[in-house]
Amino acid sequence: MLSKKQLKPSITVCGFEAEIDGKKKVKGIVKEAKQAAKEYDEAIQQGHGAYLLEEELQDIFQCSIGNITAGQTIAIRITYVTELKHDTESENLVPDVVSYTYKTDYYLKLAITCGMTSVIQSIESPFHHISVELNIDSNPNVSKVTLAEQITYLEKDFILVVKSLGLDQPR
Template sequence: MIAEVIISQTYTNVENDTIEAIYKFPTHEAAAICAFEAEIDGKKKVKGVVKETQKAVKEYNTAIQGGHGAFLLNGQLPDVFECMVGNILPKQTVVINITYVTELKHDAETETIRFVLPTSIASRYGRYYPSEFPSFASNLPLVNTVNPTSNLSISVTCRMTSYITSIESPSHYISTELNINGNSKTFRVTLSEQTTYLEKDFILVVKSHGLDQPRAFIEYDPVTETNCVMLTLVPKFAINPTLTELIFVVDR
């Protein structure tokens, strides 16, 4: 019921001047970003560290004014993060890698779990009529501009606690590889066709035996020598049907 997501986005400065790029990307509001890395021209890697917001912004601005390269990742809204990439040289390529963890949604009626990878922001806040936008979304990008030569690739490796009964994606055409390394509880999903558009989210629905059973996950941190435990309980209610009389009083 937990997903670790690694998003890798490639950007190239096609201008003849040094630029500062600012872009936003959506996540689930319960997601927690745990790693941030930038790779410049495939040679230099910069890893992010967590700092207090005002201090981080000040250090970023100082680095930009000094002509140095700098990267700043900040939570703008509960479900929208903003990344600022400073002083990208002409024709320079930057790859942004962001890792976050999130809890998967569980549908108790169909006994399935749902994984959603957001690809656009504007559609989540309505159409691009300024008067219809809520005030907090006024500074969000209104459209997604994608280079025709760019493409979206997705690879999902799923490890369940029991055997898998069905895998489907209502949003995209997928290819599924079952029994990874001979394990019937593991599968891999990729896109079956090249995608060059980002107008809808990627959705994956998985049904597995025993999703309604209690589960516990334990993770050990060797640095702090501590354990983290997640316990999931799925309640069941056996209610006997009873005949009920309902009286509606309408006051005109």
């Protein structure tokens, strides 16, 4: 279920999907925030698996997952489209005080396909170790980015700096 709080013009969620143990897939439906939260709580109380994706701030999402059984594997896939900001437009957020446990058996996995209007020269992340694959399908305008380390949460904003030819040209 997707919570429709206040969709920003800079991002559009195209899909939300939960895959349970590599077999069963649950697809999200956009609903008003209160209704989505109510249905999520009802599903939890009835003992069903439940998933809720909410946009907390612009481009920042929180995913709640309820009633996972021991040994169960849940893969969450969020598909969205957004306009990439120029590096001078980036704003770092001040994180809330949150405590995390370091003892987990789950990890965060990010797989990003970056398509530009011209040749991608490089992609970097100032706070995270990433792996970059340039020239996807022999297209120099497309690259794939993944995390190069196993982490359970992001301590800082995940920022990608993409250098591409002709970014200063009108388009």
